[in-house]
Structures are given as C-alpha cells and as structure tokens.
Amino acid sequence: KAGVTQTPRYLIKTRGQQVTLSCSPISGHRSVSWYQQTPGQGLQFLFEYFSETQRNKGNFPGRFSGRQFSNSRSEMNVSTLELGDSALYLCASSLDYATDTQYFGPGTRLTVL
Amino acid sequence: KNEVEQSPQNLTAQEGEFITINCSYSVGISALHWLQQHPGGGIVSLFMLSSGKKKHGRLIATINIQEKHSSLHITASHPRDSAVYICAVRPNTGNQFYFGTGTSLTVIP
Numbered sequence: 001k002a003g004v005t006q007t008p009r010y011l012i013k014t015r016g017q018q019v020t021l022s023c024s025p026i027s028g029h030r031s032v033s034w035y036q037q038t039p040g041q042g043l044q045f046l047f048e049y050f051s052e053t054q055r056n057k058g059n060f061p062g063r064f065s066g067r068q069f070s071n072s073r074s075e076m077n078v079s080t081l082e083l084g085d086s087a088l089y090l091c092a093s094s095l096d097y098a099t100d101t102q103y104f105g106p107g108t109r110l111t112v113l
Numbered sequence: 114k115n116e117v118e119q120s121p122q123n124l125t126a127q128e129g130e131f132i133t134i135n136c137s138y139s140v141g142i143s144a145l146h147w148l149q150q151h152p153g154g155g156i157v158s159l160f161m162l163s164s165g166k167k168k169h170g171r172l173i174a175t176i177n178i179q180e181k182h183s184s185l186h187i188t189a190s191h192p193r194d195s196a197v198y199i200c201a202v203r204p205n206t207g208n209q210f211y212f213g214t215g216t217s218l219t220v221i222p
Contacts (some may be wrong), residue, residue: 033210035152043199043212056209088154102146104156 002027004093004105012111018079021108025072025093031055032074034066035100037088046089049074050097078110086112116140119200119213126220128174130189134216136200139181147174147185148199150215156199159185 005033013019019067025032034046036092045058049068073091089111092102118137126132134143147159149171160167160174163184167174176183187194200213 035210042214043201045210045212048209059208090154090157091155097121101158101161103158107154109154 002018004091004103006089006091006105006108008108009106010109010111012113014113015027015081015083017081019081019090019110020077021073021074021089021091021110022093023076023093023105025074025091025104029093029095029103031094031097032068032072033092034074034076035090035092035096036060037091037107038055038086043090046076047087048088048097081112083112088112115214116201116204116211117200117202118190119198119212120217121216122214123217124219126190126218128191128220128222130148130190132186132190132194132218132219132220133197134200134218136185136213137181138183138200138202140171140202140204140211141204141206142178142181143201145176145183146203146210147183147189150197150199159198174185187218190218192220192222195219 029051033048048056068074090107092104094100162176173186197215
C-alpha cells in the first residue's frame with residue numbers, strides 16, 4: 001500500500017504570496033492532519049480533517065486554511081506569506097481521527113524569501 | 114507554558130546501552146504518542162498509548178496516567194537508533210495535539 005504523499009516537496013515563495021500544499025493519504029484513511037515544524041517552535045498542530053469536515057484547529061492565524069475532498073485528499077493554503085512561515089509542513093493520515101496511529105508524509109519544505 | 118516536557122534534550126550513548134527518554138504532560142489526555150524523526154525529516158509513529166505498556170522489538174513505552182508521565186526505553190541501543198524522539202499528547206478535551214521539543218539521541222558505535 002502506498003504511503004502518504006505530499007506535493008510539492010520543496011517550494012520557494014516570496015513574502016505576500018500565497019501557497020497551496022497537497023496531501024494524499026494512505027488508501028482507506030479518512031483522517032488527515034497537518035503540522036508545522038520549525039527549528040524554533042518544533043512541531044505544532046495546524047488542523048485535522050475527517051470526512052471532509054475540520055474536526056480540530058490549532059492556534060494559527062486565519063491565513064492558514066485547509067480543506068479535505070471526498071476522496072480524503074487534503075490541501076492547506078497559506079495566504080499573505082510571512083518570513084516566519086518558512087517551515088517543514090507535514091501531513092499525516094489515519095483510519096479514524098483521535099484514536100488511531102498516524103502515518104506521516106515526507107513533508108513539504110517551504111522557504112519564504 | 115509547555116503542556117509537554119521531555120528530558121533529556123540531548124543524549125549520547127554507546128552502542129548496546131539501555132536508554133530512557135522521559136515525557137511529562139500537564140493536561141488530561143486520551144492518548145500519548147511517541148514519534149521518531151530521522152535526519153531529513155521523515156517521522157514515524159512508534160507507539161500510541163492510553164495506559165500501561167507496549168513493546169515493539171527493542172523499544173518499550175510505558176505510561177502512568179495518574180502521574181502524567183511516560184517513558185520510552187531502548188534496549189541494546191544501536192547507531193541506527195540515532196534520531197530525534199518526540200512525545201505528543203492528544204488532550205481529552207479540544208482534541209488537538211501538543212508536542213514535546215524532542216530528545217536528540219546519538220548512539221556511538
């Protein structure tokens with residue numbers, strides 16, 4: 001079974017632009033979560049989706065948004081990029097939310113110049 | 114305020130040593146996760162615990178819900194165990210994840 005895939009793997013943007021990252025979960029998994037990892041703050045939870053509904057949201061500004069499609073694929077969007085948004089963005093999928101082991105994708109490395 | 118505290122932050126061990134990494138948390142939880150991250154970024158979920166103890170190969174994870182504490186043990190450590198180990202908790206209210214800052218383990222041959 002294929003693992004979690006994320007595209008693109010690397011991305012360079014400039015301040016003020018917006019970006020969309022994509023995550024394809026393991027086949028059959030209905031829950032997708034997104035995380036931001038930076039050297040200063042470590043791993044932080046962004047949001048979690050299950051069956052196209054956002055179930056939980058972390059403490060990030062409204063510039064960070066996401067959605068999940070009927071095939072469980074998920075996208076996250078960051079608008080009006082700031083230098084501090086440079087990070088590794090990870091997504092993880094699981095069969096259900098809150099109760100199951102999460103399987104992580106390789107991440108998208110976003111650099112904001 | 115950190116909901117999850119890990120210790121030690123850094124750990125160097127000789128191959129074959131028994132290793133313990135500790136995690137303390139301050140919130141009521143529905144589950145605690147131990148994650149492993151190798152250089153390059155890939156994260157693997159090692160254990161998900163809500164009570165007791167779990168074992169997988171040379172790795173053992175324990176949790177004491179009353180004391181809000183968990184430990185990850187590695188027996189007979191090997192250089193391939195070198196990685197960052199991260200503790201994460203899912204609170205039983207709110208349901209988002211809180212992460213520890215990680216323990217960087219280096220095992221020397």
